[in-house]
Amino acid sequence: MPELPEVETVVRDLRKHGLANTIILGIDVRWSRAVSGLAPAAFAKALIGRAVTGVTRRAKYIVITLDSGSRLLIHLRMTGKLRFIPAGERPGKHDHVVITFDGQRRLVFNDTRKFGRFLLCPASSDPFAKLGPEPLEDTFTVAALRGRLEGKRRMIKPLLLDQATVAGLGNIYVDESLWHAKIHPERRADTLSPLEIRRLHTAIRAVLRRAVENGGTTLGDGAANFYSVAGHRGRNADALNVFRRDGLPCPHCGSPLARMTVGQRGTHFCPACQPLLISPQTGHSA
DNA sequence: AGTCTTGTTCGACT
DNA sequence: CAGTCGAACAAGAC
Numbered sequence: 001m002p003e004l005p006e007v008e009t010v011v012r013d014l015r016k017h018g019l020a021n022t023i024i025l026g027i028d029v030r031w032s033r034a035v036s037g038l039a040p041a042a043f044a045k046a047l048i049g050r051a052v053t054g055v056t057r058r059a060k061y062i063v064i065t066l067d068s069g070s071r072l073l074i075h076l077r078m079t080g081k082l083r084f085i086p087a088g089e090r091p092g093k094h095d096h097v098v099i100t101f102d103g104q105r106r107l108v109f110n111d112t113r114k115f116g117r118f119l120l121c122p123a124s125s126d127p128f129a130k131l132g133p134e135p136l137e138d139t140f141t142v143a144a145l146r147g148r149l150e151g152k153r154r155m156i157k158p159l160l161l162d163q164a165t166v167a168g169l170g171n172i173y174v175d176e177s178l179w180h181a182k183i184h185p186e187r188r189a190d191t192l193s194p195l196e197i198r199r200l201h202t203a204i205r206a207v208l209r210r211a212v213e214n215g216g217t218t219l220g221d222g223a224a225n226f227y228s229v230a231g232h233r234g235r236n237a238d239a240l241n242v243f244r245r246d247g248l249p250c251p252h253c254g255s256p257l258a259r260m261t262v263g264q265r266g267t268h269f270c271p272a273c274q275p276l277l278i279s280p281q282t283g284h285s286a
Numbered sequence: 287a288g289t290c291t292t293g294t295t296c297g298a299c300t
Numbered sequence: 301c302a303g304t305c306g307a308a309c310a311a312g313a314c
Contacts (some may be wrong), residue, residue: 001292001293002293017299033287033309060294071305075294076294077294077309078292078293078310079292079310079311079312080293096310106291109304111310112310112312113292113293113309113310113311113312114309114310114311115292115293115309115310120307151302152303153301153302154302154304158303158304161294163295165292170293170294171292203302222312222313223312224292224311224312224313263304263305264305265292265293266291266292276290
């Protein structure tokens with residue numbers, strides 16, 4: 001499930017493979033709905049002959065900038081993967097888009113669940129207008145987070161999963177961040193104390209930074225899990241403290257971790273470290 | 287063999 | 301408008 005750290009890992013991998021400064025020679029759309037908004041022929045026509053000028057990330061989007069000024073966005077959603085295949089190798093099952101670059105490089109988009117999308121955005125459009133701040137950039141200060149939570153009556157977990165609040169967080173890193181900050185996932189955002197917001201800010205950045213350093217999180221085996229462009233597993237699974245660890249002891253207090261559903265999402269937390277009780281005296285978590 | 291799981295977005299509804 | 305809820309997407313795991 002690629003979230004910010006996994007997408008960042010993919011983007012760095014693509015750069016490492018020298019994707020910037022290549023020319024797109026061919027596009028093979030093998031499943032047309034993998035491309036949003038354009039028919040395969042129009043998509044191919046817009047891309048073939050274009051030079052790639054850069055590869056970056058915004059939220060969970062891979063952003064491939066082109067010399068035409070437009071940008072090719074790739075969202076991996078749940079099971080999308082990019083990998084280079086050797087010349088001669090035939091695309092296989094769930095390989096939905098193949099891009100051929102100069103130098104015989106062929107990049108394949110593979111997606112078992114078919115949720116991932118390619119999106120071609122003209123230079124004039126701003127596809128990121130609704131996204132919240134990048135949590136690892138310097139502009140994401142405690143005050144910035146406080147501003148995002150201000151006046152919000154929603155539960156903190158669904159609010160953090162909303163890409164308009166903070167860009168790039170997903171289920172794994174929200175559960176991990178809330179555990180580090182000792183905040184119950186169902187806490188109403190506008191009941192968080194300044195101290196709790198500060199802890200949450202620190203937690204989000206530490207959790208994401210570590211996951212990026214570890215090349216993302218890969219849980220279990222199987223094709224549906226995260227693999228970087230080079231086919232490597234993420235090494236961050238060992239750094240997780242609560243995600244999918246219900247029943248195991250809390251690394252902080254030793255009491256069993258719990259699982260519940262919050263906003264229709266599987267949610268992992270420590271009932272002892274992250275209590276929901278509100279003290280009437282302070283309005284802060286007990 | 288049917289049910290569950292999984293993340294995100296979007297539309298409908300309150 | 302803010303927020304909640306369910307649908308839709310698709311296929312593998314169990």
